[in-house]
Each structure stands twice: as structure tokens, then as C-alpha cells.
Amino acid sequence: MPFVLIDQPRPHVTQITLNRPERMNAMAFDVMVPFREALEEVGRDNGTRAVVVTGAGRGFCSGADLESPGRIPGIEGLTVSTIALRSMELLDDVVRAMRRLHQPVIAAVNGPAIGGGFCLSLAADIRIAADTARFRAAGINNGLTASELGLGYLLPRAIGASRAFEIMLSGRDVDAAEAERIGLVSRTVPGGELLDAAAELAERIAGFSRPGVELTKRMLWSSLDAASLEAHMDHEGLAQLFVRLTTRNFEEAIQARKEDRPPVFGD
Template identity: 35%
Template structure:
């Protein structure tokens, strides 16, 4: 189990270029380490993540007119690389939202497979207040959680939701007390990752794409994934144990 801590509490864990790079590097290490079966993402201090770093905003505003677009495009590529690495990590991921998750911080939470929030936490797609659109995957993740019309309302208004409201509309899966947040997230991560790592990775990869694919392609990907599962040590050992137990019951009868 790994806990990935967003650790810039003085700026409410706002994400800058260095944090983006660190996030990608850590997720790559986690993906390759079979000893780590799941990941909990949380924030240090009072906030989960306040979004993009103010320094980056200032740099964008100060750039020469002819460089604004390409600089913005490059920054977007780095952001998308980090969010995609989190979303596609071949292991269960849980966001433990300990405080405000705003803008890009909200995107980070929604990029995880599951979200559990402290009942004192808040979530907001606040981009509209800066004349922007959600750029960290929110326009992809949010409609898949709450439906298209409700996602539009949250993006268009940028309003702040309590954990209670977010839970009621399906934006998050669980809400709990601040003291119980991390223990509950870690226990849930253990429960989710108890099975075969190969089966978990293959199932997650297929389901992440299932809304965009025709049923025939989902079946095809599932067939290929199942063939891989047939060859894994976990499958062979569990079937051997099951058959032995079944034979023992038969003899006892």
C-alpha cells in the first residue's frame, strides 16, 4: 500500500511544474512495484489541493503575446500526462479528500477510481471564476460520475459542494469524519486490492475504456485479458486449491 501525499501545505498543496514531474515519476515507480497493491492520494495540512499554482498563472499572464498559446499548450501537456498516469495506474486508487479540492485539485480526486472525503471537505470545479474550462480531466470524469446535465451545472457555476452533497449526487463514494478519513481509505484500499494484481489491472484498463467502446470491442478486450489471467500464478494456484477442496468435500460425502 502506498500513500501519495500532496505536500505543499503553505500554498494549500497547489500543483506547480515540480509537483507535476514528481507525481509522474512516483506513479511510474508505483506501477512497476508489485509490492504496492493500491494507492491512497491525500493532502498535507488543511487542504487536499487548491488547484494550479499561482506562480504558474503569473508566468502565463507575463508571457509575450506570441508565446501565450504555445506555453499554455506545453503546460497542458504536462498536466494531462500527470492526470493520465493517475487515471490509468494499473492498481486501485482512492482519493482521501481531507479538505478543499478546488479546480485542478478536484480533477485529481476524480481521476482516482474512488473518492472518500472528510465530512468537512469541499469540492469545486471553480475554473469558470477565472474564465477557464476544467483542464485536468474534469470534463471527462465528472459527467461519468454525476451525469451530463449535473456536470454542466457544476462546471458552468463553479459552485462549491460539501462532502454531503457530493456524496448524494454520486460525485464521491464515501464521506467520513476527518479523524477516520485516512484509516478508512487505507482499509478500503486493502480490501479493493486483495485479489490478483493481473486481474485487477486488466479489469480496470478495460472498464476505464468501456464507455467509449462498442460492446463487441469490450468483449474482445475482455477475452484477451481473460486469456492472460488464465496463465497467471494467482489463477492457477487458486483453481488448484479450489479443486483440491472440492475433491475433499466429495470424499467426505
């Protein structure tokens, strides 16, 4: 049984499932290498307009696999210290791959997202949680730092610095209800409705203009690093002009409203 599954639950929507439920989809290299490859494959698929990432069984991802970590490819002849660097680079690349996707990524968090699994959920553009989901920055509980795989960068930007400091330094669980209240997830749904809710949102996004969606994703992420409002607005304005002047999408939207029908964007 493959450790990563790729399905298409709806037109133009691809679902990637971490498929090692007996280990709570832990981040063994046997799972993360094919997951990174799946992300890259889906990113090249021009028929995919939105992506859903989830976990099989009762967990989203339980973080580092402490019992069966798997084997890192391409480490023959390396020392332990270099192997450690390669392993962190590989896991960092998974987070970067999620961010680099042209398509928006929706994390359907079906259960615990612990440690590195918390980081994976934050690398997505949107998070929807089942009522059984919980989040924990587990590194601090294990005598390490709580900040890993981009968590120290992503979490303060998602929920604010004070909340991020408290959650990361305390090592406590954040349940689904609190996650929704503090903006860590966009909404919480009953577990049995999670994948349908994520697929429905993905399908809605897939119905919009491809460059409009892709540039919106880029602008939202770049806004988090913008040095000033003026700097961000310059980029934002150019993106808007690009779509407006190189497509007939705006005219199609106006005509569709006049005819009381959904627009069909030809880009």
C-alpha cells in the same frame, strides 16, 4: 521539506501525499513535477498493489497556484506561447499518469479539491471523502472555461451529463454530503478516519489477484469509451479467459472456500 511524500501505511499499499499545506497543495510546478515522478516510481514498484493519493493539512489540492507557480523544466529559449503549451502538457501528463498506473488509485479527499485539484480527484479510480471535502470546477469563476485537465470528460462519466453541466457552468461548491449522494465519491467518512478508511480499502484490494485487479481496472475504464455493449464484452471475455487459463487462482479460491480460509493467489 519535500513537496511530495511517499509512505507505505500497510503492506503492498503506497500513499502519495501532496505536501505543501501552506498553499493548500496547489498545483505549482514544483509540486506537480515530483508528483508525476512519484506516480511513475510507484507504478514501477511491483511490491505496490494499490495506491492512495491525498493532501497534507486541510486541503486536498486547491488547483492552480496563482501566487507561486514554480518553474517549468526545459523551457529555456522558448516563447511565452510555447511555454504555455508545455505547462498544460505537463499538467495533463499528471492526470494521464494516474490513469496509466497498473495499480488502482484511491483519492482520499481530505478537504477542498478545487479546479485542477477537482480534476486530480476524478483521475483516481475511487474517491473517498472526508466530511470537510468540497469540490469546485473553478475555471468558470476565474473567467476561464470550467473544463480543464480532463474534467469535461471525466465528470459527466462519473455523475451524468446534466449534473456535470450544472456543476461546471454554475461554478458552485459541491460539499461532501452532496458528493456522496450524486456518486462523485463512493463514501464520506469523518476526517480523522479518512486515511485509515482509504488504507483499509487499498489493503483489501491488494489481497486479490494482481492480474485480476489490474485487468478489472482496465476493463472498467475502457467500458466508458466502448462503442457498444458487444465491443466491451469481447474485451471483457478475453480478460477473464486470460486470468482463468494462465493462473490457478480460480482453483485456489474454490479450495480456500472449502477449507474456510482466505485465498492466497499465486497468479
